[in-house]
Amino acid sequence: MGIKRALVSVSDKTGIVDFCRELSKLGVEIISTGGTKNLLSKEGVPVIGISDVTGFPEILDGRVKTLHPAVHSGLLAVRDSEEHQAQMKKLGLDYIDLVVVNLYPFQETIAKPDVTYEDAIENIDIGGPTMLRSAAKNHAFVSVVVDSADYAKVLEEVRADGDTTLETRKQLAAKVFRHTAAYDALISDYLSKVTGDPLPERFTVTYEKIQDLRYGENPHQKAAFYRKPLAGADTLTTAEQLHGKELSYNNINDANAALQIVKEFEEPAVVAVKHMNPCGVGVGESIYEAYRKAYDADPVSIFGGIVAANRIIDEDTAMLLKEIFLEIILAPGFTKEALELLTKKKNIRLLKVGGLELGASRSSQFVVTSIDGGMVVQESDVHSVSESDLQVVTDRKPTEEELKQLLFGWKVVKHVKSNAIVLVKDNMTIGVGAGQMNRVGAAKIAIEQAGDKVQGSVLASDAFFPMGDTLELAAKAGVTAVIQPGGSVRDEESIKVANEYGIAMVFTGVRHFKH
Structure with a gap:
């Protein structure tokens, strides 16, 4: 059938003039809207306004221009259906063979620090996604381009055969639906946050690929690196x-x-x-x-x-x-x-x-973890404690220096795989026990790693001591102060051991499990 008419309407105009100029040279009629039409006309590319096709003016500040049967029948008509052909002929409608659309810059808009709610809403595209979805659904006959990176491939195929291949149209359609899904996900996420519902009944996430990776955790596993839209400047992405x-x-x-x-x-x-x-x-x-x-x-x-x-x-x-x-x-x-x-x-x-x-000053984000058949979502653990949050539960209070080291250890232990024990001295970790099935095992590893440095050190535990054995082990090794959440039904046993050895112990009231 070939590409004879193209509808072009883009917010990101990168490469669009050259692309349309080449299409025009190949005999393709260009239909366009608003700013895109003005740019093409200015650059000398033959172009027809959308109103000339619909017989209806662009209205409501451009909100309504392509939402018209003359557009969508041209996109959705099944070309090998005699019934569809007859209807198109009877109504005097023409087919549209190629759609080139990218959407209002919603992501760029909400990324602005001073963006207003009204401005964000105004940058939700309606006509664009509708045209894209119509064309992508009818990809058996219609080519649809949402990414300027695909301009060259489309031109190459049109030059060669007058049309794109079905395989290319399938790939372009798939990209369209990924694009519109991501666009809608970003809008729903924005509105969910605005309305105070960050964990709604449907949780849709979208990410942009940064790069393919050679492999995953092991060489036999495929992997890629993705970035969340609007990722902060202080992130790895x-x-x-x-x-x-x-x-x-x-x-x-x-x-x-x-x-x-x-x-x-x-x-x-x-x-x-x-x-x-x-x-x-x-x-x-x-x-x-x-x-x-x-x-x-x-x-x-x-x-x-x-x-x-x-x-x-x-x-x-x-x-x-x-x-x-x-x-x-x-x-x-x-x-x-x-x-x-x-x-x-x-x-x-x-x-x-x-x-x-x-x-x-760190702000919390929602963290998504995949499981087989689903995912779990939680806030990132940015909870911090200060000296005023601590409850001294032993006869001896920690010294000023011990207190400083305890708070240091608390900042570290929350990032260690549970069960976690961290030993600290002189503003540095000296022993880390990570990911053990019991707390005594984690303490033994940390103490062994610390060696002679353990004398006069302080200990941080990510969760409470279920009994006094871990504390007794630490005390015998030379630990002088301990920070832990507290909250065990056997807290008194740990407090008793601490008092027997003259250890200062403080409770934070906060647990920091990390699985």
């Missing part, structure tokens, strides 16, 4: 990669874990992560001091790990970082000297992450 090869699936998960931990701290902090658990966390007066502490926390496990910093990496810190093999370094930036040093290492990946929200 919007980070700028300054050096190194592409991120892997495991790199992405580890880097995200490191970034979430380092954002807990307002002071200069460095986090080293292996397999999504922190192996070393340090804070200091400078990022150099913080890295020294993070490294000293576990100089074995940091090898081949991910390092995140919440300050710009300077030359002195880079000198230390380059001494060992690291997969990734994330930071708000790198000095020129630091970048020169680190880029000499071929296999290291350097990521610049901007606009970090640090400490208690």
Whole structure:
């Protein structure tokens, strides 16, 4: 049948003039609307206004222009149906063979910090999705383009055969329905938040592909990296990669874990992560001091790990970082000297992450976790505690220094896989027990890792002690203070053990399970 008439109406006009000029040279009649028509006319591309096709003016500030039988019959008519052919002829209607539409910029509109509700609503496209869906449904006969990246392919096929192939039309139709589904999902998400219903009866999410990954967690698993629309500047999905090869699936998960931990701290902090658990966390007066502490926390496990910093990496810190093999370094930036040093290492990946929200200023987001046959959704755990939130439950109160270390440990333990125990001393982790089936096992691992450093350290536990055995183990090892949620029916047993050993213990009233 071939492409003889095209309807073009785009908000993003990238490449549209050249595309339509080439179509016109191939004998395709161009129909257009509003700003697109004006642009094509200005550029000398022959174009017919939509009102000339519908016999009806564009009205209501352009809200109604393509919602007309002359448009949608031309899109939806089944070309090999004698009945449809007869109706089209009787009514004097013509077919439309190609639709080129992209939608009002709703995402860009709501991304503006000062956007009003009225402006957001006005940028919900109605006619565009309707044309796209009509054309995509009738892809057996109609070509539909929603992405300027497909202009070249369509032109190539029209030049060769006068039409696109059925296979291409199927692919273009599938892309259309993905596009309109994502568009509607973004609108529904916006309106759900505006109306205070972030967890509605239907939860629709949409993501944009950043890149295909070589494989997933293991080489036999397919994988890709996606970004949520309107992702924050302080997320891994919007980070700028300054050096190194592409991120892997495991790199992405580890880097995200490191970034979430380092954002807990307002002071200069460095986090080293292996397999999504922190192996070393340090804070200091400078990022150099913080890295020294993070490294000293576990100089074995940091090898081949991910390092995140919440300050710009300077030359002195880079000198230390380059001494060992690291997969990734994330930071708000790198000095020129630091970048020169680190880029000499071929296999290291350097990521610049901007606009970090640090400490208690972090905002909660909804986190989606897939399960077989569904998903679970929850708020991200950005809960923080301050000294005033703590309840001292033992005879001895923690010293000022112990209190400082306890709060440090509490920021870290919430990011460690449960059951989790973290030992802290001198503004650094010295032992981490992660992902154990019982709390005593986690404590044993942390104590063994700490070695002689355990003397005079403090302990953080992500959940309460179901009995006093973990506390007794810690006390005998040399722990002097403990922070935990409390809330066990056997809290008194732990308090009694703490008092017997002269340990100071505080309750937070908040649990931080991480599965």
